[in-house]
Amino acid sequence: MNLLDFNTRFPDENSCRQYLKTKREQEGVTCNCGGITHYWISTRELWKCKTCGSCQNLRAGTIMEKSHIPVRYWFMTIHLMTSTKKAFSALEIQRQLGMDNYEPVWYMMQKIRKSMGKRDMRYQLQGEIEVDEGFYEVVTLPEKDHLGNLIREEVAQKRGRGSTKQMKVLVMVESFPNPQPSTDKYRKKRVMGFVKMVTIDDLSSTGINYELKKSLDPTSTIVTDGWRGYSRSTDVIAKHIKNIVPPKEAHKTLPWVHTVIANSKRQFLGVHHSIGKDYLQNYLNEFCYKLNRRNFQTDLFDRMIVAGAKDTWY
Ligand SMILES: [Zn+2]
Structure with missing residues (x-):
């Protein structure tokens, strides 16, 4: 996915939120009580558990939990971090997103890196x-x-x-x-x-x-x-x-x-x-x-969104 494709796929915040919702539902939304069936309350962007009635928002339990950065900025950062061979500094991402503060950008990138590590921890080397x-x-x-x-x-x-x-x-x-x-x-x-x-x-x-x-x-x-x-x-x-x-x-x-x-x-x-x-x-x-x-034909972006939708930052 190049930058033009990204803009076509995710033209605004809403398209990103919709995508996150779809990905999370594909992976399975789970409640603290263990319930796996939910009602979606679109006006508040919440899943309500059919078993116990408790709610969780779109970002709960993901790397974006408690973040005030728009989902589209997260997506753009993940895109930049996974689609190029090069690495980006937090300062450069801050410039590209046009954000005022360095700190939230820096934390966002650390969370993404942490999530990348969690993915790789699931494999053992062989041979x-x-x-x-x-x-x-x-x-x-x-x-x-x-x-x-x-x-x-x-x-x-x-x-x-x-x-x-x-x-x-x-x-x-x-x-x-x-x-x-x-x-x-x-x-x-x-x-x-x-x-x-x-x-x-x-x-x-x-x-x-x-x-x-x-x-x-x-x-x-x-x-x-x-x-x-x-x-x-x-x-x-x-x-x-x-x-x-x-x-x-x-x-x-x-x-x-x-x-x-x-x-x-x-x-x-x-x-x-x-x-x-x-x-x-x-x-x-x-x-x-x-x-x-490096040799994967498929897009790392989607893989990373799935990883980030599952993993929490601790
Ligand atoms: Zn529940």
């Missing part, structure tokens, strides 16, 4: 998986200034606004032998499958095994460098291939994981400039969500 750690620069900043305004991440790194530190990220990338091997020596010998990236505090075997167990199918094989934190990985997965090579050679044994780390860092630096430490996972979610769906 042969390259695993390595990346170190990402984040800022620890007072989130609000003395007037209580959210500090823009874009300006966070300016002098006096918080300090920078490195955060550890465990990066896991499925890779398969290339079915059509290339003779080009610069082309990678393997092709990339799905990717997961999770922030991690503890790089000991306990911390690493905890993440591997959550993210990988137990039948998987991991390929790593010689870091001792991987030494007990076969407690949670089937096989461990350890390649001890000089750092300069590491891109040969773990080609995709290094590409993923480099590309994500380049994007974060180019678009967001700096990222608050509590939000790095959200940016990783967005990066992986789009990377994992």
